[in-house]
Amino acid sequence: MLQAALAGGTASRRAVFELFPRRLPEGRRYGVVAGVGRMLDALDDFRFGDAEVDFLRREQVVDEATLEWLAAYRFGGDVFGYPEGEVYFPYSPLLIVEASFAEAVLLETLLLSIYNHDSAIASAASRMTWAAGDRPCIEMGSRRTHEEAAVACARAAYVAGFASTSNLEARRRHGVPSAGTSAHSFTLLHDTERDAFRAQVSSLGRGTTLLVDTYDIAEAVRAAVEVAGPELGAVRLDSGDLGLVASQVREQLDALGATRTRIVATSDLDEHAIAALRAAPVDGYGVGTELVTGSGHPTCGFVYKLVARAGADGTMVDVAKKSKDKISVGGRKHALRRLDEAGVAEAEVIGIGTPPEGDANDRPLLVPLVAAGEIVGREPLTQARERHLRSREELPIKARRLQRGGPAIPTVHQ
Amino acid sequence: MLQAALAGGTASRRAVFELFPRRLPEGRRYGVVAGVGRMLDALDDFRFGDAEVDFLRREQVVDEATLEWLAAYRFGGDVFGYPEGEVYFPYSPLLIVEASFAEAVLLETLLLSIYNHDSAIASAASRMTWAAGDRPCIEMGSRRTHEEAAVACARAAYVAGFASTSNLEARRRHGVPSAGTSAHSFTLLHDTERDAFRAQVSSLGRGTTLLVDTYDIAEAVRAAVEVAGPELGAVRLDSGDLGLVASQVREQLDALGATRTRIVATSDLDEHAIAALRAAPVDGYGVGTELVTGSGHPTCGFVYKLVARAGADGTMVDVAKKSKDKISVGGRKHALRRLDEAGVAEAEVIGIGTPPEGDANDRPLLVPLVAAGEIVGREPLTQARERHLRSREELPIKARRLQRGGPAIPTVHQ
Numbered sequence: 063m064l065q066a067a068l069a070g071g072t073a074s075r076r077a078v079f080e081l082f083p084r085r086l087p088e089g090r091r092y093g094v095v096a097g098v099g100r101m102l103d104a105l106d107d108f109r110f111g112d113a114e115v116d117f118l119r120r121e122q123v124v125d126e127a128t129l130e131w132l133a134a135y136r137f138g139g140d141v142f143g144y145p146e147g148e149v150y151f152p153y154s155p156l157l158i159v160e161a162s163f164a165e166a167v168l169l170e171t172l173l174l175s176i177y178n179h180d181s182a183i184a185s186a187a188s189r190m191t192w193a194a195g196d197r198p199c200i201e202m203g204s205r206r207t208h209e210e211a212a213v214a215c216a217r218a219a220y221v222a223g224f225a226s227t228s229n230l231e232a233r234r235r236h237g238v239p240s241a242g243t244s245a246h247s248f249t250l251l252h253d254t255e256r257d258a259f260r261a262q263v264s265s266l267g268r269g270t271t272l273l274v275d276t277y278d279i280a281e282a283v284r285a286a287v288e289v290a291g292p293e294l295g296a297v298r299l300d301s302g303d304l305g306l307v308a309s310q311v312r313e314q315l316d317a318l319g320a321t322r323t324r325i326v327a328t329s330d331l332d333e334h335a336i337a338a339l340r341a342a343p344v345d346g347y348g349v350g351t352e353l354v355t356g357s358g359h360p361t362c363g364f365v366y367k368l369v370a371r372a373g374a375d376g377t378m379v380d381v382a383k384k385s386k387d388k389i390s391v392g393g394r395k396h397a398l399r400r401l402d403e404a405g406v407a408e409a410e411v412i413g414i415g416t417p418p419e420g421d422a423n424d425r426p427l428l429v430p431l432v433a434a435g436e437i438v439g440r441e442p443l444t445q446a447r448e449r450h451l452r453s454r455e456e457l458p459i460k461a462r463r464l465q466r467g468g469p470a471i472p473t474v475h476q
Numbered sequence: 477m478l479q480a481a482l483a484g485g486t487a488s489r490r491a492v493f494e495l496f497p498r499r500l501p502e503g504r505r506y507g508v509v510a511g512v513g514r515m516l517d518a519l520d521d522f523r524f525g526d527a528e529v530d531f532l533r534r535e536q537v538v539d540e541a542t543l544e545w546l547a548a549y550r551f552g553g554d555v556f557g558y559p560e561g562e563v564y565f566p567y568s569p570l571l572i573v574e575a576s577f578a579e580a581v582l583l584e585t586l587l588l589s590i591y592n593h594d595s596a597i598a599s600a601a602s603r604m605t606w607a608a609g610d611r612p613c614i615e616m617g618s619r620r621t622h623e624e625a626a627v628a629c630a631r632a633a634y635v636a637g638f639a640s641t642s643n644l645e646a647r648r649r650h651g652v653p654s655a656g657t658s659a660h661s662f663t664l665l666h667d668t669e670r671d672a673f674r675a676q677v678s679s680l681g682r683g684t685t686l687l688v689d690t691y692d693i694a695e696a697v698r699a700a701v702e703v704a705g706p707e708l709g710a711v712r713l714d715s716g717d718l719g720l721v722a723s724q725v726r727e728q729l730d731a732l733g734a735t736r737t738r739i740v741a742t743s744d745l746d747e748h749a750i751a752a753l754r755a756a757p758v759d760g761y762g763v764g765t766e767l768v769t770g771s772g773h774p775t776c777g778f779v780y781k782l783v784a785r786a787g788a789d790g791t792m793v794d795v796a797k798k799s800k801d802k803i804s805v806g807g808r809k810h811a812l813r814r815l816d817e818a819g820v821a822e823a824e825v826i827g828i829g830t831p832p833e834g835d836a837n838d839r840p841l842l843v844p845l846v847a848a849g850e851i852v853g854r855e856p857l858t859q860a861r862e863r864h865l866r867s868r869e870e871l872p873i874k875a876r877r878l879q880r881g882g883p884a885i886p887t888v889h890q
Contacts, residue, residue, distance in 0.1 A: 070675035261484035
């Protein structure tokens with residue numbers, strides 16, 4: 063595409079691309095934007111170095127003119143977008159990229175990969191943390207997804223309210239708080255379970271979390287409190303009927319005087335399992351597989367479409383594909399969230415060409431992320447996390463329902 | 477765990493870890509091992525450098541003794557495993573890691589991440605290529621998954637029979653053949669569809685693939701053949717009832733003399749959609765979202781468990797967790813595929829402690845991958861691809877059924 067556009071003289075036409083969802087995953091009430099910070103870092107680094115250019119030349123993938131263009135490539139356009147942590151709905155214009163066609167088209171896979179992945183994880187994570195209420199959720203899914211995706215998952219989960227992750231690289235790279243427990247292999251390594259508990263407590267202190275379901279749970283809880291004393295930080299349960307077992311363990315811990323020892327539950331938890339444990343004496347949830355696979359929706363289905371471009375005379379023209387089953391809306395978009403007097407979200411309002419009219423309650427949604435190639439939208443990750451909690455609180459009560467349903471608010475094109 | 481084991485003196489105990497699936501994804505008949513080559517490269521590179529060690533020290537994640545151990549870490553043990561492309565069944569011992577506990581436990585997340593991801597993709601891809609028969613499948617899903625996972629997806633799909641990928645980085649890194657078409661944005665960039673076709677054909681030649689569903693398909697096909705002549709390589713259809721549209725387009729192409737112009741279909745294809753297009757005149761399938769999300773099963777659920785370790789006196793002891801709902805089998809495993817006289821697979825036979833007895837038809841499944849820390853299992857990717865096709869052909873006919881069912885052959889512990 064790039065080679066043909068360069069050769070044909072259309073590569074330099076001004077273009078507006080839009081990244082947006084055609085729909086939410088079936089049954090979901092809202093989605094969560096994540097990956098913005100990762101995207102800005104990736105965009106800043108997006109170059110074609112010698113290794114890439116030599117490869118393309120050697121394999122004759124593109125012609126010499128294209129190679130030269132790629133070697134000099136640096137994105138010099140503007141990007142506007144929903145800030146990280148914001149919620150979204152069908153047709154929310156999550157990113158607006160304004161640049162030459164060549165500069166903008168080259169970003170398609172990069173932008174979509176990051177947004178489709180990270181937002182899918184954050185969208186699932188948000189339902190989990192909402193269901194968990196005040197109880198912390200710990201991200202533990204690294205082993206169930208690609209090794210690099212795992213780091214991005216921990217980051218996206220944190221944006222959507224997770225308290226911590228077992229992925230230390232996510233702490234190193236992104237500052238996500240980390241937490242961990244031991245595995246069954248640690249218990250099995252020792253001649254007795256009690257030996258394992260002793261070794262862990264002696265090295266990590268009484269505040270550690272002991273895994274108590276390798277053999278017999280009641281025996282393990284007794285041994286754990288004997289070894290660590292009632293100051294034992296937590297016990298972890300990873301199998302069985304978690305609600306029932308948690309109640310028994312709570313009773314046993316209390317009887318042993320370990321009234322402040324917490325119970326952490328893990329084992330294929332999703333938002334529904336977390337909600338089902340509401341009445342159980344569980345103090346925290348370790349979530350793995352269902353988090354990193356987006357709880358049934360591992361990708362968002364965002365698309366990246368050309369919505370306007372200059373004609374031969376330089377005038378901008380709105381464009382859109384015309385096929386019946388995949389609708390796109392041409393034109394440069396603007397967006398605001400309409401709020402009622404009480405501050406509750408009522409609609410996602412999208413203006414085509416000009417900003418939609420709003421009143422004092424309404425919130426504009428697009429912010430500048432890149433200006434003439436300069437990254438201007440960086441922010442601390444905690445800011446995205448706080449924004450998410452605020453945006454979610456603004457939604458009507460039905461957004462919180464885990465049952466299948468439509469978007470919590472309608473999308474209105476103005 | 478590592479710190480406590482080092483402090484407690486158990487870190488150096490000889491250990492055997494096993495990576496295995498407890499089950500296949502619901503309804504699936506077989507799984508496909510992928511990621512072996514990536515894992516070997518990752519293992520070779522697996523070090524704790526200054527950046528990591530300094531971070532762990534600064535944040536006081538582990539004590540000084542552990543930091544020293546990590547800084548000197550190099551895996552020095554043995555690894556045996558199913559070679560890449562091989563099919564697998566519940567409890568197939570896909571990897572056997574023999575080393576000190578400390579050396580082996582540290583690999584858990586690395587090994588599981590790569591295997592859980594890559595094998596999930598290959599397992600889905602294999603069903604797609606089997607359903608497609610002689611028609612090539614093109615991997616086009618990069619934009620629907622994490623940017624690094626995308627490269628691994630293209631590689632895993634190739635192992636499982638895909639012909640090519642649109643991910644150029646997978647070609648650069650792994651030698652996967654690449655292919656591409658243009659997007660709707662390329663057509664929309666031009667003042668007319670015909671201008672777009674002219675630009676593409678003039679730059680890429682008549683053998684290129686033109687996208688014909690941006691506006692009216694019949695008009696686009698007419699314009700495409702007018703511009704490129706009957707030597708036009710292919711047209712791509714990306715919307716509508718693909719079977720019906722393909723028939724109409726085939727008729728039109730033939731009437732225009734473009735009898736050898738191929739039709740490539742894309743648009744949320746999975747193995748079922750591919751099978752449903754068997755009777756349609758489609759010459760190739762572009763597969764995106766459903767491939768990179770494992771067609772409903774984005775992770776394999778492999779686990780990594782300690783199955784044997786030395787006791788205080790150095791004697792090896794088989795170990796296994798005892799909880800009721802998550803069964804593990806202790807002991808070092810061996811495995812072979814039992815074949816009947818005609819060479820058809822009959823059972824996955826797993827020996828505990830000693831190799832199972834087999835006859836001349838049977839195939840041992842574990843090969844050495846790492847010997848005393850040296851990588852010995854590297855092979856060209858094409859070899860994995862050929863192995864997969866052979867292993868798949870060996871399966872009983874019911875393995876090919878796309879309908880839900882149990883594993884194609886039983887797993888027998890001997």
